[in-house]
Amino acid sequence: MNAFSLRAPSRRALRAWGLALAVASVILPALPLGPLFAQPPLPLAVLWAAYGWAAEDESGWRAPLALTLLGLLHDQLAGGPYGLFVLVYLSAYLIGRIAAVAMSAPNLVSLWGGFIVTALLSILIVVGVERLIVPIAVVPYAEAALITAILFPLVRPLYMTSTNSPSGGRR
Amino acid sequence: MARRRSVLRRTGGGRRIPAGVLLAIVLVIGALALIVARVGLTPGTDVAMQAGDDSAAAAGRVATGPARAGQNFFQRIGGMWNASERVQELERENRELQQWRQLAERLAERNARYEELLRMPADAFGESADIENSIAAQLVLDSGGPFTRTLVANAGADHGVRIGFIAVNENGLIGRVVSVGRRSSRVLMLDDYNSRIPVLGEASRVRAVLAGQATRPPELVTHPYQMQAPRMDFIVGAQALREGERVITSGDGGLFPRGIPVGIARRQNDGSWRVALAAAQQPIDFVRLIPFIAVPAPEADAVQGEGPPLTASSSVSSITRQTMAPPPTAPSTAPAAAAPPRPRPAQQQQQPRPQQQPAATTPPAQETPPPATPAAEPQE
Numbered sequence: 092m093n094a095f096s097l098r099a100p101s102r103r104a105l106r107a108w109g110l111a112l113a114v115a116s117v118i119l120p121a122l123p124l125g126p127l128f129a130q131p132p133l134p135l136a137v138l139w140a141a142y143g144w145a146a147e148d149e150s151g152w153r154a155p156l157a158l159t160l161l162g163l164l165h166d167q168l169a170g171g172p173y174g175l176f177v178l179v180y181l182s183a184y185l186i187g188r189i190a191a192v193a194m195s196a197p198n199l200v201s202l203w204g205g206f207i208v209t210a211l212l213s214i215l216i217v218v219g220v221e222r223l224i225v226p227i228a229v230v231p232y233a234e235a236a237l238i239t240a241i242l243f244p245l246v247r248p249l250y251m252t253s254t255n256s257p258s259g260g261r262r
Numbered sequence: 263m264a265r266r267r268s269v270l271r272r273t274g275g276g277r278r279i280p281a282g283v284l285l286a287i288v289l290v291i292g293a294l295a296l297i298v299a300r301v302g303l304t305p306g307t308d309v310a311m312q313a314g315d316d317s318a319a320a321a322g323r324v325a326t327g328p329a330r331a332g333q334n335f336f337q338r339i340g341g342m343w344n345a346s347e348r349v350q351e352l353e354r355e356n357r358e359l360q361q362w363r364q365l366a367e368r369l370a371e372r373n374a375r376y377e378e379l380l381r382m383p384a385d386a387f388g389e390s391a392d393i394e395n396s397i398a399a400q401l402v403l404d405s406g407g408p409f410t411r412t413l414v415a416n417a418g419a420d421h422g423v424r425i426g427f428i429a430v431n432e433n434g435l436i437g438r439v440v441s442v443g444r445r446s447s448r449v450l451m452l453d454d455y456n457s458r459i460p461v462l463g464e465a466s467r468v469r470a471v472l473a474g475q476a477t478r479p480p481e482l483v484t485h486p487y488q489m490q491a492p493r494m495d496f497i498v499g500a501q502a503l504r505e506g507e508r509v510i511t512s513g514d515g516g517l518f519p520r521g522i523p524v525g526i527a528r529r530q531n532d533g534s535w536r537v538a539l540a541a542a543q544q545p546i547d548f549v550r551l552i553p554f555i556a557v558p559a560p561e562a563d564a565v566q567g568e569g570p571p572l573t574a575s576s577s578v579s580s581i582t583r584q585t586m587a588p589p590p591t592a593p594s595t596a597p598a599a600a601a602p603p604r605p606r607p608a609q610q611q612q613q614p615r616p617q618q619q620p621a622a623t624t625p626p627a628q629e630t631p632p633p634a635t636p637a638a639e640p641q642e
Contacts, residue, residue, distance in 0.1 A: 121318070122326050123404040123413070125545060155286040162293070167314040168403065170412040170448060172303045174296030181290045188283055224297050227409040228455035 102252065109249035110157075113140040117161055121168035131231060134239035136246070137161050138213065141180050142206050143250020145187030158184055172225055182216050183209050202251070203244055210240040312443035315403075319414050319446035322402040392553040397421055401546050402446070411454035411474065413437075415549050418445045426517070427551040434523040434540030435511060436549055447551065452524070452539060461524055461537075462512035466502040469512055472524065472537060505529050509537050519554050 100108075116136035119128045137158065144154035162177030169176070190205040197205075214233045221227050301307045341348070399417035417423050419442050429436040429449040437457065441448040450457055457474035507527045513520030525537040 118325075121403050122322055122329075123401050123545070123547070124326070124329060129404075151282050152285050153282075155282055155289055158286075159289050159293075167311070168318060170410045171301075171311055172297055173301045173310070174293035175409065177293035178290060178297065181286050181293060184286050185283065185290070188280075188286075220297060225300060225303075226456055232409060 105249050109140060109143065109246070112246065112249060113137045113161060117165045117168065131235040131238055133235070134242050135235050136239070137165070137176075137180050138183050138210060138236065138239050139206075139243060139246055139250050141183035142187040142190075142209050143247070145184045146191045146251045155181060155184060175220065175225075175227070178220070179213050179216060183213050186212055199244060199247070202247065206243045207240045210236040308441055311448075312441055312446075315414050315441065315446045315448055316418065316443040319402045319416050319443075322414070323400075323416060326402065395422075396550045396552040397423055397427075399423075399447070399549055399551055401549060404546075410456070411451040412440070413449050413451060413546065413549075414446050415449060415551065416446055417551060418443045418447050420444050423447045423551050424553070426554060428518060428522065428554050429549045429551055430522060431541050431546055431549055433543050434525060435518070436541045436546060438517065439551060449549065452541070459518055459524075460512045460514035461509050462520075463503050463527060464508040464510050466504055466507060468503045469514070470503075470509075470535070472509075503527055503535060519552075 113136045116130070116133060120130040120133055122128065140161075141154075141158055144158075158180040159177050162175075162180045163173065165176035166173045186209045187205075190209065194201055194205065214229070214236050217227070217232050218229050221229050299307070301310070303311070397417050399415035399421070401413050402416045403414035413436075415429070423439060423442050425439055425442055427439040427447075429439060435452060437449045437451040437454070438459075439447050440450045452459065452472060452474055454474045457472070459472050461470050461472045462468070463470070505527065509524045509527050511518040511520055511522045511524060523540050525539040525541075528536050528538050530536055
């Protein structure tokens with residue numbers, strides 16, 4: 092190309108940055124750093140990770156395990172009950188798997204649409220938990236999920252490849 | 263059998279579930295079980311949450327150390343630019359405050375005289391709160407999550423903190439300690455979705471319940487004793503509530519002491535009332551955890567010889583004793599029982615009595631005017 096072109100970061104480096112962003116989105120809202128780092132407006136980056144890892148890592152066990160650990164950490168820092176964020180993140184992972192199977196020729200718009208559906212379904216799960224099991228605030232979660240959905244195209248390269256379909260590169 | 267397998271393979275029915283998906287399904291079921299069991303919130307299972315809070319508090323203190331130091335440094339640097347202007351402004355404010363202080367002292371003296379004339383019990387900051395034994399702590403974690411609004415302070419059971427302690431800062435009430443670890447404690451903040459505390463308009467005396475909404479300022483539900491439709495617009499007494507009125511804790515329910523400043527009442531466009539929290543004027547950094555001894559119920563602190571408490575079961579016998587003559591065979595061996603009941607100030611009920619009561623504290627019966635229906639008198 093030309094002299095100003097930068098070499099694209101490797102897939103491995105992007106995944107590492109994606110994991111770091113997901114961990115930061117769990118820890119930063121728990122630190123007393125002011126309203127800018129509260130959640131919302133801070134997005135739920137683990138939802139991006141759940142959706143992206145579901146598309147890329149079809150049969151691996153690392154993604155669900157990492158999501159479970161991040162969910163438990165988030166539950167601990169948020170004051171419980173344990174299992175709430177684990178349920179949200181793993182549900183997003185499973186929904187991402189279903190979307191990966193359903194999409195035959197994905198592009199950016201369809202990927203974005205798939206993530207919006209994932210975020211909306213996660214809100215429904217939270218509403219169900221709120222109605223049936225524990226009293227929790229749904230509206231702030233919905234705001235955070237919507238912010239997460241809006242920002243998805245900006246961070247998508249960290250969690251899934253640009254040309255790869257969410258159904259995985261092997262298919 | 264082999265023919266059946268080949269048919270399944272051809273039709274895709276024999277497709278195996280990937281290991282990751284299978285693991286995710288199992289973990290989802292486990293997460294649901296954790297939520298249903300309310301692990302971390304119920305008394306038997308909160309040990310894990312408290313241990314986690316201890317570890318997270320230590321890590322949070324280390325993590326926020328550089329940020330705090332940097333923040334203080336930049337604040338000092340920024341404050342140097344306009345130091346002389348700020349000094350002049352502070353001096354002017356100080357002169358004004360001196361005048362206000364003199365006025366406040368005069369009014370407080372006059373108020374004390376009025377209260378003495380009316381025989382009112384003291385209505386001080388955090389009545390019944392053990393302020394002298396309060397514990398100062400630093401905020402190290404702020405959940406700030408989308409579900410709950412809690413914070414973790416770096417003082418726990420080792421420092422004497424117990425569940426139920428009141429958390430305040432220099433501006434007002436923050437919340438209440440709901441979980442205590444060894445070196446950390448978790449405070450449920452007033453704006454949490456699960457927070458409901460009884461409050462009182464300081465001037466209008468309108469009672470209300472402050473209901474947290476997680477993100478917005480807490481809503482003021484001004485009919486706490488109605489069992490049905492607590493969010494009605496037609497509110498008895500709400501007309502007396504004033505815009506900008508100071509809201510304090512009412513002490514109802516026994517979870518919070520009475521008289522702690524909560525915030526300022528603000529009327530919304532839709533007619534509902536919200537409170538601008540006093541504690542939210544500045545970012546919360548240090549908190550004071552105050553022990554609170556709830557005012558005991560009259561039945562729990564009954565005075566000997568004053569008859570049974572006025573309950574549903576005992577009211578008939580009490581009325582009967584007042585209207586009927588005592589049986590002739592019963593000797594009147596307890597003269598104190600015949601004396602009229604004296605109202606006791608609330609502070610006397612809380613504080614331990616001295617061993618030797620001076621004679622002046624027990625005036626003769628003729629000098630004490632009989633109270634006019636003390637049970638019906640409001641305590642405000």
